[in-house]
Amino acid sequence: MSDMSPDCLPVRYFCTAGNGMETFVVDEVKRKVEAQDVIKLQGKVIFSSPANIKSIINLKSAERLFLLLNYDTALKLPSTSTKDVSKVLGARLSTLLSWKVDLKNPHIEVNVNLTDDYCLQGIPLTKFPLANRNYIQTTGLRSTIAWAMASVAQIQAGSFVVDPMCGVGTILIEAAKEHSDVYFLGIDIDDEQLIKANRNVAYAHLEDKIQVIKASSLVLPLHSESVDAVVCDLPFGRKFGTKVDAAINLPLILSEMTRVLRVGGILVLLLSPQLSCQIKRLLTQEKSNSVV
DSSP, X not given: OOOBOTTOOOEEEEEEOOTTOHHHHHHHHHHHSOOEEEEXXXXXXXXXXXXXXXHHTTOSSOSOEEEEEEEESSOOOOSSOHHHHHHHHHHHHHHHHOOOOOSSSOSSOOEEEEOSSOEEEEEEOOSXXXXXXXXXXXXXXXXXXXXXXXXXXXXXXXXXXXXXTOTTOHHHHHHHHHOSSOEEEEEESOHHHHHHHHHHHHHTTOTXXXXXXXXXXXXXXXXXXXXXXXXXEOOTTSEETTTEETTTTHHHHHHHHHHHEEEEEEEEEEOOHHHHHHHHHHHHHHHHHHHO
């Protein structure tokens, strides 16, 4: 539950989102900051919230956050230069907010998102993207994607969660920041990645929740049916430890992941289009073999 003021009226915001992340943003703002009047656009989400600004800027799925000044779906702009467009938008804001427009020496930056269907105008509320986490020292997978993967895993208190190809540990860190009373294990065969992962875990002060060990994803050092959730960014096209491409050993990697998962456990994978097609072929073959 976010910090709400009983006398505070909802404030109108909009945020940008990565490709395919809009649904995650909508779910998060509704769940965490009691968002109202939510509008989902491609790459953006508009919403109102009475939450404290500290709660708003702590959103994990959004990229950039803005105070919404104007949302116009019927804006007619000149088809000339950017300068002419700036004048039109500036004049509209001046009329709307009674501000004096000075394009040469501005005091406030106003961001404009312009498409064929709408125009969004807002004031940036943070200097850097929300996706730039202050608790991650070495970046790997984009933090918003890592957070979304952890949310899909439906992690519950008391769970045992494993990333068998953890890299620098981004997925585990994002998950651990969201969930208490959960044990996280990261596995990787690459010594350099393990060093970075351990540094990241320590930097995030999560040593009591995340352990990182060296092992191969081809032979996981775990008992069968011992894991509640497996979350992994499969490194398609990259080499790992054994100097073998992940795509070549995909059947064995998947077999190990499913072996350690308990009945009813959840497997979340981030796949390239090539790996996705390969998995579909494997599933089709498995289904055909079972029928025979």
